[in-house]
Amino acid sequence: MENEFDFPVEPYRIKVVEAIKLLPREKREEIIQQAHFNIFNIRAEDVFIDLLTDSGTAAMSDNQWAGVMLGDESYAGCKNYFNFVESVQHIFGFKHVIPVHQGRVAENLLFSVAVKSGDFVPNNTHFDTTRANVMHKGGTPVDLIIREGRDPSSIHPFKGNMDVAALEDFIITHGKAKIPLVMMTITNNTAAGQPVSMENIRSASTICRKHGIPFFFDAARFAENCWFIHEREPGYRDKQPIEIAREMFSYADGCTMSAKKDGLANMGGFIALNDDDLEQQVTRLLILIEGFRTYGGLSGRDLEAVARGIRESLDPDYLRFRTAQIKYLGDKLVEKGVPVIQPAGGHAVFVDAGAMFPHIPASDYPGQALTVAIYREGGIRAVEIGGLMFAQTDPETGREIAPPLELVRLAIPRRVYTNSHLDYVAHVCGRIAEKKRQLRGFEIVSQTKYLRHFTMKLREKTQAGIGVGS
Numbered sequence: 161m162e163n164e165f166d167f168p169v170e171p172y173r174i175k176v177v178e179a180i181k182l183l184p185r186e187k188r189e190e191i192i193q194q195a196h197f198n199i200f201n202i203r204a205e206d207v208f209i210d211l212l213t214d215s216g217t218a219a220m221s222d223n224q225w226a227g228v229m230l231g232d233e234s235y236a237g238c239k240n241y242f243n244f245v246e247s248v249q250h251i252f253g254f255k256h257v258i259p260v261h262q263g264r265v266a267e268n269l270l271f272s273v274a275v276k277s278g279d280f281v282p283n284n285t286h287f288d289t290t291r292a293n294v295m296h297k298g299g300t301p302v303d304l305i306i307r308e309g310r311d312p313s314s315i316h317p318f319k320g321n322m323d324v325a326a327l328e329d330f331i332i333t334h335g336k337a338k339i340p341l342v343m344m345t346i347t348n349n350t351a352a353g354q355p356v357s358m359e360n361i362r363s364a365s366t367i368c369r370k371h372g373i374p375f376f377f378d379a380a381r382f383a384e385n386c387w388f389i390h391e392r393e394p395g396y397r398d399k400q401p402i403e404i405a406r407e408m409f410s411y412a413d414g415c416t417m418s419a420k421k422d423g424l425a426n427m428g429g430f431i432a433l434n435d436d437d438l439e440q441q442v443t444r445l446l447i448l449i450e451g452f453r454t455y456g457g458l459s460g461r462d463l464e465a466v467a468r469g470i471r472e473s474l475d476p477d478y479l480r481f482r483t484a485q486i487k488y489l490g491d492k493l494v495e496k497g498v499p500v501i502q503p504a505g506g507h508a509v510f511v512d513a514g515a516m517f518p519h520i521p522a523s524d525y526p527g528q529a530l531t532v533a534i535y536r537e538g539g540i541r542a543v544e545i546g547g548l549m550f551a552q553t554d555p556e557t558g559r560e561i562a563p564p565l566e567l568v569r570l571a572i573p574r575r576v577y578t579n580s581h582l583d584y585v586a587h588v589c590g591r592i593a594e595k596k597r598q599l600r601g602f603e604i605v606s607q608t609k610y611l612r613h614f615t616m617k618l619r620e621k622t623q624a625g626i627g628v629g630s
């Protein structure tokens with residue numbers, strides 16, 4: 161469905177609609193204040209365009225909904241489990257497939273059996289739940305992304321890549337005994353959804369195999385990553401996404417997967433791996449915390465939705481549109497004077513709030529200032545990916561060390577919004593850019609130790625002469 165015009169056209173039509181509503185400005189103001197300026201506390205129905213996440217928010221296809229009706233809710237051995245395993249093996253090729261209800265349980269199970277206190281887990285960049293799960297087992301997550309991946313203006317085609325020389329150095333310095341596995345996140349969600357090249361995957365895999373360390377993918381957005389390889393990497397133009405996926409997974413020993421992303425499902429995930437012993441240990445723990453081996457915390461109908469969705473995610477027409485739609489929003493924002501991380505990622509556009517609001521210091525969370533402004537201005541929900549989510553604490557002074565970038569993620573749910581919704585989003589962000597001097601920073605009122613951004617309360621900083629929501 162390649163078209164000769166240079167704008168993306170949805171390769172599907174709408175069969176069911178869900179009404180959405182833009183509340184009046186005064187009402188939005190009241191809501192954001194009641195939520196203590198934490199957008200996780202806002203009711204979804206009070207949001208007009210919800211770009212909080214692309215996780216679990218996909219529109220399922222008619223084919224998936226038909227599969228839902230074929231859900232077999234038997235406790236053991238339901239037929240949807242076998243369809244699930246067949247789909248995963250068809251694409252991923254690993255020997256064992258263990259369903260779980262979402263990605264973080266896959267991480268918890270894998271790290272529970274593999275990671276000991278004092279261990280290190282290198283990754284290109286850990287996702288927040290992956291980071292938290294490694295730390296929860298007493299391990300240290302280590303991010304080894306390439307230098308270009310930290311530079312918001314670099315146009316490297318594979319900014320999600322791992323610094324493989326740094327990986328090898330790290331292994332040599334710390335020793336294989338302290339590194340139970342190496343992970344590679346495709347696409348690199350935390351690093352602006354940037355892809356990883358096949359060449360980089362191959363090199364990382366070679367290093368791991370040379371040192372006898374298992375190599376795992378965090379595969380949540382594997383299909384989008386495959387499309388970027390198809391588009392950008394020499395030698396892959398004539399390969400189908402499925403062929404690229406198979407080659408990619410052939411370099412690994414297993415993966416964790418959140419099927420709420422490229423599974424095109426609203427719930428689901430799995431661990432897939434080759435090692436028999438590891439499979440046994442994970443399955444034992446699975447029964448304790450998720451459920452029996454043939455459902456892993458999912459209903460039969462959920463298993464079927466994933467079994468069908470994961471195949472659809474590799475459809476070239478879908479992937480071409482998906483990545484083009486993200487780029488479309490990125491380009492519109494740039495036109496409106498909003499700084500975004502270049503090039504656009506696979507699932508989201510990341511606005512550089514630090515660059516947009518130079519008058520708000522990192523310690524006042526400029527990303528949160530933009531997140532709140534987007535809701536106030538347009539009823540749009542986005543998420544801060546900056547100090548609130550990723551600040552580290554200096555062990556000596558106890559002070560917060562801000563991450564290198566203060567970003568706001570506009571994640572695009574799969575097959576949900578049309579390009580005219582995205583025009584509206586760009587318009588709203590453009591209005592904020594015009595009056596950016598009026599925006600103020602935030603301070604934290606209360607927080608928790610892990611994943612604090614989900615539950616924290618905030619207060620807007622006061623500055624004389626500036627009205628709220630003006």
Ligand SMILES: *Cc1c(COP(=O)(O)O)cnc(C)c1O
Binds near residue numbers: 378380381418428
């Ligand atoms: C979403 C995500 C996870 C966690 O998956 P959940 O299904 O939300 O538990 C892990 N890694 C990456 C890269 C993700 O995007």
